Amino acid sequence: MRYDVLIIGGGPVGNYLANLLARDFKVAVVERKGSFGGKACTGIIGAENYERLGLPESAVLNKLRGAVFYSRIQSFEIERKSPQAYLVDRKALERWLAERAVKKGVDYYMSTTFLAFRDGRALLQRLGERIEIEADFYVGADGVDSTVAKAMGVQTKAEFLSGYEAEVVGEFNPDFVEVWVNREINPEFFFWVAPVSEGVARVGTFGSLDSFHRFLKIRMLKPTSIVEFKAGSVGFGVRKPWVSGNVALLGDAALQIKPTTAGGIVYGMYCAHALRKALLDGKLQDYEKGCSFVKKQVNFGLRFRRVFLGLSQDDIERVFEVLGSPEAREVIEEQADFDDHLRTAKAILKRPKLLARLIKISPAIVRTLL
Ligand SMILES: Cc1cc2nc3c(=O)[nH]c(=O)nc-3n(C[C@H](O)[C@H](O)[C@H](O)COP(=O)(O)OP(=O)(O)OC[C@H]3O[C@@H](n4cnc5c(N)ncnc54)[C@H](O)[C@@H]3O)c2cc1C
Structure with a gap:
């Protein structure tokens, strides 16, 4: 089978790109997992961009109007009249994007893992068999531990952190996300408590599992009230170049992630637009230029992080x-x-x-x- 574009990784960003390209290119997506979702991700997405990117209301679990910031000894509140951020069901979002892409003609290869490039083709493992798919262009949207990035031989200068997130039963204000900054409990990052409803919140941080457990105690949440626990990782830094020959990196694979909050969904989708334009214009070298907003934000975030750590x-x-x-x-x-x-x-x-x-x-x- 031959395609114009083969997208490796059916996460939110890969599936979003598939939708953007479907009208003009013959596109396929290969996804390692057998179903969507399951990644450790709180799913907080800025409301304005969620609407602007045309993402579905059906995946929104809760709308957040403000935030309460806590340090060791004080707190303050930021409140707005309209929702500023949405808490999203990742599985529903990814599935919605994939279904739409299939309807637009995109082929999906689920339970299929990209292994390497061989003679200009993608070598894949699909359940028990090896298959090869040829495309004019390949996109690595395969997340922070990108196999495509390794196959491209790109350089990575980044800080990688483990992240933990749990859905905890308790009592929460459903309008406000809580942000706790206490370097004595976690020197690496802040803690967040993002309410799904009055009775359940997603609690998380990056750093050590011990810090996470200490926070639960301080926030008076019982470890035995956790009904779902996930671990994952994030990379703050620079991976370059984003294009080499006929292969490009997108989303977490390109470290298009905010080092301030570890949010990556919107920036990856922003860059998907730049990649589409570069592909349509036949000027792949313009892809990175088209992502200058994201690059500026990542650079700012890295400086912010240095300040925080100091x-x-x-x-x-x-x-x-x-x-x-x-x-x-x-x-x-x-x-x-x-x-x-x-x-x-x-x-x-x-x-x-x-x-x-x-x-x-x-x-x-x-x-x-x-
Ligand atoms: C604890 C935690 C909380 C977070 N909270 C937020 C948040 O609230 N808001 C936000 O915006 N971001 C958040 N993030 C970051 C967010 O999860 C990522 O930025 C986002 O998932 C990036 O999407 P992606 O599609 O680029 O990559 P991924 O979501 O990582 O998707 C990559 C896909 O590629 C597939 N894949 C990997 N390797 C292969 C292979 N070899 N072959 C085939 N398929 C492959 C994977 O199975 C996966 O489906 C959080 C991250 C963590 C760890």
Whole structure:
């Protein structure tokens, strides 16, 4: 069988790309798993981009209007009138995208693992047999541990973290996500509590499993109230190039992930549009240029992460005092953008009083962020 484009990996980003390409190209997707979903992922997606990307209402489990930020000793709340983020059922989202792609003519090869490229073809393992598929163009959308990236021989300079996420039964405010920043419990990352409903939330972090268990205790959630537990990984950094010959990387495989929050679904889908354009124009070299917004955000996120890792918990308490002030909350409530954290940081640092207070805590914060 011969295709114009073979997409390796039927995650949200690979399936999204399949939909974008279906009208103009003969497309196939190979997916290692026998069914969709199952990945450790909280499924928080910015509401504005969810709508803009045309993603389905049917996969939305809950709509979040705001966030409560907790440090070791204080907290503040950011609230908006309309939902800012959606909590999504990954399986439903991936399945919806795949079904639509099939209806548009895309071929799916489930339970099929990409092994390597051989003589310009993709060598695949499908249940017990080896098969080969030939395409003019290959896309590695096979996640953070991308086999395609390894086959391309690309360079990776990144920090890889293990992530844990559990669905826990308890009592939650369904309108607000909780963000807990306490480097004494977890020096690597923040904790999140994202409500699915009043009675269930997805609780997670990146770092050590021990930190995760300590947080459950502090948040007064019983490990025995966990009804689902998943582990996964994320990569913050740079993998390059994204195109080599007739092969491109997309989504987590290209590390198109926000190092601030570990969100990768929207950025991967953004870049899918850039890849479609480059393919249609026959100018693959333009693909990376078309993703400049995402590259800028990832670079900002990496700088932000360096600042975070350099702060003590006492510094974080002082940053909380600034961000929890009425002036900062007003800026965040009016201007914060779920997927454009650089814009949010700039809006805060444009206020002279806030800027002066942050410089006092650490000049490096301001220097590094801008
Ligand atoms: C704990 C945790 C929480 C997260 N929470 C969020 C969140 O709230 N919001 C958000 O936006 N992001 C979140 N992320 C990140 C998000 O999961 C990824 O950015 C997103 O899944 C990227 O989609 P993708 O399609 O590029 O890759 P994946 O979702 O990893 O999909 C890759 C697909 O390729 C398949 N595959 C892999 N290897 C092969 C192979 N050799 N052959 C064939 N198929 C293969 C896999 O089975 C998989 O289906 C989280 C990640 C973790 C670990």
